[in-house]
Structure formats: structure tokens, C-alpha cells
Amino acid sequence: MLVGDVEGVQRNTSAKKKKNRRKLPRQVTQKLSQWQFGKLQEYLTYKLQARGIQIQQVDESYTTQTSPVCRRRKKVSGRVYKCKCGYQQHRDIHGASNILAKSLYGNIQLIVDKVQMKYLRVV
Numbered sequence: 789m790l791v792g793d794v795e796g797v798q799r800n801t802s803a804k805k806k807k808n809r810r811k812l813p814r815q816v817t818q819k820l821s822q823w824q825f826g827k828l829q830e831y832l833t834y835k836l837q838a839r840g841i842q843i844q845q846v847d848e849s850y851t852t853q854t855s856p857v858c859r860r861r862k863k864v865s866g867r868v869y870k871c872k873c874g875y876q877q878h879r880d881i882h883g884a885s886n887i888l889a890k891s892l893y894g895n896i897q898l899i900v901d902k903v904q905m906k907y908l909r910v911v
Contacts, residue, residue, distance in 0.1 A: 789843050
């Protein structure tokens, strides 16, 4: 089972350090600063080991921004990730397949060509 490394999520939550950064609500920054990072992973490790399943931690940096075809970085806007090279994919499938490729091959590369999505609501 793959688990993302969430360390550092609480960093850079202050709007004071950067001029153009949008200030987050106080409740959000408080929740991020009090987040117990190891608890969920300890619980998952304990439960999965009881079933004989190994847990693997994967660095998920830039997996949602990087195109697996040309490796260009672009921030996602909207539900579909689109790149100048012609690659496009639903952003959740895009990020998940990049994390899987990073864990299997050590880098981001195209492993899922096209997955059909059926939406329950209008996009």
C-alpha cells in the first residue's frame, strides 16, 4: 500500500512571509499546525501488518503539476489537467497515476494512457 508523505503541509501557512500569498483563515492554520502527522501512518501500519500488507511511503511532490509525457510543470486549474504537449487527464487520475509511476519506476512517466470517467454531476 502506498502512502504519501504529508510532512511540511503546515509550513508556509502564514501570509506575512510572502506578499502575494492569500491569508488562510485562522481555523485552517490552527488545524494544520496541530495536525498529528504520524498518527494515521502508525495506525495504518499497525492494521496492515496484521493482514500481512507492507506500507510504502512515497514522496508526492509535483505529482499533480508534472506532465508524464513532456515533464513540464503546470498548476492545475479546473477538473482536467491539460498540457501544451497535448496530454490531458482528469486531475485525480493524473495525480494518482503519477504517484504510482514514481513509486514503481522512481520518476514520473506515462503508465495509464486514457481512463474513461463518468461524472454524476455536470462538470
